[in-house]
Amino acid sequence: MSDHISGPRAIADPVTDITDVFAFPCPESPEHLVLIMNVFPYAGSSACFSDAVIYRLRVRSVFIASNRRAFAVAAEEFTFDCTFDVPAGADSEGQPVQDGRCTMPNGETVLFRVNDENGGSGEGLYIFAGQRSDPFFLDGPMAAQTLATRQLAFKQVGSDRLYGKNVLGIVLKLEWATLLKGGPMFAVVCETLTSGKRPIRLERVGRPEIKNITLGAKIFDPVNRDLEIRDLYNNEDAFNLSEHYVGAYRARLNANLTFYDGLDGKTGWPLDEHGNHPLTELLLADYLVVDASKPFCEISYFEIEQAMLKERAHITCGGRWLNEDVVDSILTLYVNAGNGPRISDGVDGPIAWSSRIFPYMAPPNRLQVAS
Amino acid sequence: MIAATHMNDVTELPLTDGTIALLNLRAQIEGLEPDVRLGHATIESRVSLIDLITLRGLIIGYIADYQRADEMAEQLVCDAATDGTAFVARARTRAVFHRFADALDDIDRAERLGLNSETTNGDRAAIFQALGRYDEALAIREEAADRRASFENVATLVGLYAERGEVEAAERLYAESRRRYRGVSPFPLALLHFQLGLMWMNKGRLDDARTSFDAARRCVPAYAPAQGHLAEVEAELGETESALARLHSLAASSDDPDYAAQLARLLRDAGCSQFRHWCRLAATRYDELVASHPEAFADHAAEFWLAAGASPDKALPLARMNIEIRKTPRAYDLLARAVAAN
Numbered sequence: 001m002s003d004h005i006s007g008p009r010a011i012a013d014p015v016t017d018i019t020d021v022f023a024f025p026c027p028e029s030p031e032h033l034v035l036i037m038n039v040f041p042y043a044g045s046s047a048c049f050s051d052a053v054i055y056r057l058r059v060r061s062v063f064i065a066s067n068r069r070a071f072a073v074a075a076e077e078f079t080f081d082c083t084f085d086v087p088a089g090a091d092s093e094g095q096p097v098q099d100g101r102c103t104m105p106n107g108e109t110v111l112f113r114v115n116d117e118n119g120g121s122g123e124g125l126y127i128f129a130g131q132r133s134d135p136f137f138l139d140g141p142m143a144a145q146t147l148a149t150r151q152l153a154f155k156q157v158g159s160d161r162l163y164g165k166n167v168l169g170i171v172l173k174l175e176w177a178t179l180l181k182g183g184p185m186f187a188v189v190c191e192t193l194t195s196g197k198r199p200i201r202l203e204r205v206g207r208p209e210i211k212n213i214t215l216g217a218k219i220f221d222p223v224n225r226d227l228e229i230r231d232l233y234n235n236e237d238a239f240n241l242s243e244h245y246v247g248a249y250r251a252r253l254n255a256n257l258t259f260y261d262g263l264d265g266k267t268g269w270p271l272d273e274h275g276n277h278p279l280t281e282l283l284l285a286d287y288l289v290v291d292a293s294k295p296f297c298e299i300s301y302f303e304i305e306q307a308m309l310k311e312r313a314h315i316t317c318g319g320r321w322l323n324e325d326v327v328d329s330i331l332t333l334y335v336n337a338g339n340g341p342r343i344s345d346g347v348d349g350p351i352a353w354s355s356r357i358f359p360y361m362a363p364p365n366r367l368q369v370a371s
Numbered sequence: 372m373i374a375a376t377h378m379n380d381v382t383e384l385p386l387t388d389g390t391i392a393l394l395n396l397r398a399q400i401e402g403l404e405p406d407v408r409l410g411h412a413t414i415e416s417r418v419s420l421i422d423l424i425t426l427r428g429l430i431i432g433y434i435a436d437y438q439r440a441d442e443m444a445e446q447l448v449c450d451a452a453t454d455g456t457a458f459v460a461r462a463r464t465r466a467v468f469h470r471f472a473d474a475l476d477d478i479d480r481a482e483r484l485g486l487n488s489e490t491t492n493g494d495r496a497a498i499f500q501a502l503g504r505y506d507e508a509l510a511i512r513e514e515a516a517d518r519r520a521s522f523e524n525v526a527t528l529v530g531l532y533a534e535r536g537e538v539e540a541a542e543r544l545y546a547e548s549r550r551r552y553r554g555v556s557p558f559p560l561a562l563l564h565f566q567l568g569l570m571w572m573n574k575g576r577l578d579d580a581r582t583s584f585d586a587a588r589r590c591v592p593a594y595a596p597a598q599g600h601l602a603e604v605e606a607e608l609g610e611t612e613s614a615l616a617r618l619h620s621l622a623a624s625s626d627d628p629d630y631a632a633q634l635a636r637l638l639r640d641a642g643c644s645q646f647r648h649w650c651r652l653a654a655t656r657y658d659e660l661v662a663s664h665p666e667a668f669a670d671h672a673a674e675f676w677l678a679a680g681a682s683p684d685k686a687l688p689l690a691r692m693n694i695e696i697r698k699t700p701r702a703y704d705l706l707a708r709a710v711a712a713n
Binding site: 009012013014015016040041042043044045046047048049050051052053086087096141159161164165166194195196200202 | 384385386387388390391394395397398399400401402403405406411413553554555556
């Protein structure tokens with residue numbers, strides 16, 4: 001699953017478990033950039049945000065490095081910190097009423113009420129937070145079966161374990177030229193941190209399916225075959241990886257990416273002389289890269305990165321839109337480098353599509369169903 | 372600024388408000404239930420659901436949750452007879468109902484089905500501890516903490532030393548485990564405070580016990596066993612009004628007769644005729660529970676019949692049954708009191 005249940009700590013407390021991150025130019029108004037962070041997989045109707053957690057969205061300007069193999073990230077950072085109160089009573093349906101606030105990079109605070117469709121607004125910012133239908137879809141058991149059998153196990157019609165499930169979403173629609181400096185390409189990372197004087201990072205997410213599909217499997221790793229690496233990885237600052245563990249992440253990525261590349265019996269990604277997979281360094285830079293100057297695009301995940309590797313200019317906004325079948329995009333990228341047919345997991349959509357109108361994500365599924 | 376990842380000097384971490392945590396526990400359960408109901412759930416998510424329902428039962432003092440988890444675990448073992456994790460899940464629910472021999476059989480079975488002892492030993496140690504086999508439990512717990520001194524591994528040692536009455540070790544490890552806590556869920560810390568509270572109570576250090584139970588209650592206000600023991604301490608300290616207020620609320624909300632029994636005893640001691648109502652309620656419920664889960668409720672029912680129930684003759688066979696199940700110091704003490712009362 002995208003970043004659902006991505007390590008022991010996330011499993012222990014879903015209110016800190018980031019399930020997905022999305023970044024895309026606003027379909028309604030190109031002067032806005034939309035950033036979305038979802039938490040709490042399989043959220044039941046009473047789910048609330050924690051009052052002890054900072055839900056942080058971090059943004060930095062990013063450029064294509066001169067060697068065209070990596071991104072150069074600006075030092076200046078813009079953070080949007082969302083925090084929540086203890087619920088004050090219940091609404092007419094008996095659901096808890098919770099208020100929140102978003103502190104913008106300029107220090108201004110925007111207040112909002114959780115689950116209020118109109119959200120809150122401040123100078124250059126609209127915000128919504130609340131329960132929504134989980135937009136992610138994947139045949140998880142067949143992804144696991146692929147690892148177990150070492151063969152692509154997906155069926156023509158797959159089974160989506162997240163079908164009809166809900167998450168808690170935070171949606172920011174922001175005037176990027178006003179609230180962010182630099183651009184128009186931005187790197188986006190979302191984090192959950194403990195509140196208080198010395199925040200401790202609990203989880204961080206940039207790209208989809210890094211911790212689960214890409215890093216999770218231990219069996220191919222020649223260095224740390226018994227290491228549950230995901231909590232360590234979650235601890236890291238995405239813009240400044242600790243030198244102590246980067247070798248472990250690199251070894252795991254090289255091994256697992258090589259496994260996926262071999263699934264079609266062809267080598268789409270030849271390793272370099274040191275045994276490094278061509279995607280490893282790019283994926284270690286684990287943030288979504290979105291070009292706010294490009295128009296909204298439905299299928300754009302990793303296009304900027306692929307253009308960079310092919311030494312051509314990118315043509316889409318990159319980032320990630322809610323309805324993109326990102327698992328198919330990732331499988332195709334990993335298995336045949338985009339040089340073969342699109343590889344499908346057999347699940348082509350969620351229970352409800354997201355809309356192009358704020359707050360974008362579909363309303364929560366009241367009657368939860370299984371696929 | 373983000374604090375360094377591996378620092379060890381964190382003494383106070385913010386925790387999710389206990390009311391939110393309980394709402395979220397309910398939300399987790401609600402989120403997993405539909406797939407189980409429709410037969411689409413994975414074994415892993417069924418095990419998670421069983422654990423979550425058991426945790427809710429523990430926190431709010433709701434025996435019906437334990438019973439539901441127990442039924443689900445039985446069904447899981449039927450549906451997944453070759454999966455070791457199903458047997459571990461059933462071992463946990465069996466242990467909740469003090470069916471310790473059956474629980475140990477399930478752990479053994481899980482290992483024969485391929486789970487390694489590193490995975491199962493935590494559950495085995497918990498059962499050894501409940502049986503009063505402290506040395507065996509300690510060996511497993513210490514080995515786990517030596518291998519990885521995580522919050523979970525150190526916290527279980529606190530419980531073990533606390534139960535053995537080794538105050539110095541329990542206090543030292545309590546401080547150590549708090550330092551190692553890296554989450555915001557209040558449940559693990561509430562359980563930790565509670566274990567320490569039990570130790571102080573057994574040592575007769577009532578003020579310390581109150582501090583620990585109150586800390587557990589502040590983590591999760593709905594934590595019924597913490598409220599119940601807090602009421603017991605308050606009653607011992609002569610703060611009857613506060614104890615009665617707590618117990619009235621617990622006896623009304625929980626299906627565990629312990630609170631009604633405690634309330635009945637206090638009301639009787641205070642000369643209040645209302646005690647008969649709560650006494651009847653507790654007696655009926657204990658009879659039901661002893662009939663359905665004799666191993667789990669023999670000790671508490673015996674305590675009731677020795678105190679507010681005022682029927683020592685009913686207490687004696689239950690105390691004898693209890694000592695057959697587990698030979699803990701508390702079980703010997705209960706039997707001695709039951710014999711003396713007859």
